[in-house]
Amino acid sequence: MIGSRLVALGLINSRKNWFMKGFAVLVIENLVKVYPGGVTALQGIGLEIERGMFGLLGPNGAGKSTLMKILAGLLEPTSGKIQLNGEDILSDPQLVWRQLGYLPQDFGFYPHLSGEAMLTYMLKLKGVESPRGLKHLVAELLERVNLSFAASRKVKEYSGGMRQRLGIAQAIAGDPGLIIVDEPTTGLDPEERLRFYHLLSELSQDRIVLLSTHIVEDVSMLCPRFAIIRQGQVVKRTTPSQALGELEGHLFEGVVDRNDMDRIYQSWLVTQVVLFEGKNHARVFSPEGAPPEGFTPVKPTLEDAYFSITRKVGEVHGGVSS
Numbered sequence: 001m002i003g004s005r006l007v008a009l010g011l012i013n014s015r016k017n018w019f020m021k022g023f024a025v026l027v028i029e030n031l032v033k034v035y036p037g038g039v040t041a042l043q044g045i046g047l048e049i050e051r052g053m054f055g056l057l058g059p060n061g062a063g064k065s066t067l068m069k070i071l072a073g074l075l076e077p078t079s080g081k082i083q084l085n086g087e088d089i090l091s092d093p094q095l096v097w098r099q100l101g102y103l104p105q106d107f108g109f110y111p112h113l114s115g116e117a118m119l120t121y122m123l124k125l126k127g128v129e130s131p132r133g134l135k136h137l138v139a140e141l142l143e144r145v146n147l148s149f150a151a152s153r154k155v156k157e158y159s160g161g162m163r164q165r166l167g168i169a170q171a172i173a174g175d176p177g178l179i180i181v182d183e184p185t186t187g188l189d190p191e192e193r194l195r196f197y198h199l200l201s202e203l204s205q206d207r208i209v210l211l212s213t214h215i216v217e218d219v220s221m222l223c224p225r226f227a228i229i230r231q232g233q234v235v236k237r238t239t240p241s242q243a244l245g246e247l248e249g250h251l252f253e254g255v256v257d258r259n260d261m262d263r264i265y266q267s268w269l270v271t272q273v274v275l276f277e278g279k280n281h282a283r284v285f286s287p288e289g290a291p292p293e294g295f296t297p298v299k300p301t302l303e304d305a306y307f308s309i310t311r312k313v314g315e316v317h318g319g320v321s322s
C-alpha cells in the first residue's frame, strides 16, 4: 500500500531499489569506536537488523549517536564491519548515501526560512533529484508528513513535532531503504509523539528503520525487535513480548516505608519505584520467584524488563526515569 503510494508520488526511482528493499538486511560486526581523546564509545557492537522497525534502547552516553553517525558515514569507526544487503558500506560510503535517510539527534534548521524553503535547501544539499522538479517533490514530501498546511510558515514557528516531521521529510527523499532516526521523540508532547509514531511505523513497512531512544515507550509502541545498548555494548537483543515473558511470575510490588527503602535496594533488584498517593510502591524482579515480605505478584511492563536488564541488586535509583 505504502509502496504504491510512493510510486504514485514518483518517489520510487527504480525497480532494482525496490527489489533490494525486499531483502534489506544490515549487519554490524564487532564495531569499535575510540574517540581521539581516548573515550571508547563503542566496544565491539554486533547486530543483524532486518526490514521493519528496530529499536536501539539505551541511556545517555551509551553510544547510540556514535553508532548512528558511523552508519550514516559521517564518522569513521576504529575497527569493525558494516554490510548493507551484503555490501561493505565502510569501503564504499557512497553506496549507503544513496540508500540512506538520516535524522540526526540535533537537527539544525534555519529558523527564518519557511518549511518549504528549508526542505528545498536540504534536498539540494543531499543531491536529491526529481524528474518532475524539486518544487513538486517538496510539495509531495510535505504532504507525506502532513505539513502542507505549514509550508510557507517559518520554521521558528513550528512546534517540536512539526520540526521532526520536516526532518523526516528530508530523510525519506529519494526513497531510501534504510532510515536512521536518532532520539526523534525527545521533547515532543504526547499528541505529537503519537503522530510521529504513526508516521514512523508507516515508513517501516517496506524498509529498515533504525530508531534510537532512551524512552522505553518508543520501543513498546513501535519496535517488534530491539537491542539494549549500554556503555558501548549490546547487552540484550530481544522482542518486547519475549522480554516481558522472561519477567512473568518474577515481578512483585509492595508499599515500602521511606526508611526501609535502603534495605529493599540492598537485597533485591528494584526495577522501579513509583510514587502513588504519596507512598513508595517498589517493584522488584526476583528470578528465583520469592518476593520480599508483603509484596504481591504484578504484571510486568517493558520498563520493568529494561531496568531488570540494566540495573543490579544494590543499585539505588529512587524513581522511574533516573
Ligand SMILES: Nc1ncnc2c1ncn2[C@@H]1O[C@H](COP(=O)(O)OP(=O)(O)O)[C@@H](O)[C@H]1O
Residues within 6 Å of the ligand: 035, 036, 037, 039, 040, 041, 058, 059, 060, 061, 062, 063, 064, 065, 066, 067
Ligand atoms: N566527539 C566526541 N569526542 C569524544 N567523546 C565523545 C564524542 N561524542 C561522544 N563522545 C562520548 O562517547 C560516548 C557515547 O556518546 P554518544 O554516542 O553520544 O551516546 P548516546 O547517543 O547514547 O547518548 C559518551 O561517553 C560521550 O561522552
Ligand SMILES: [Mg+2]
Residues within 6 Å of the ligand: 064, 065, 066, 105, 182, 183
Ligand atoms: Mg545520542
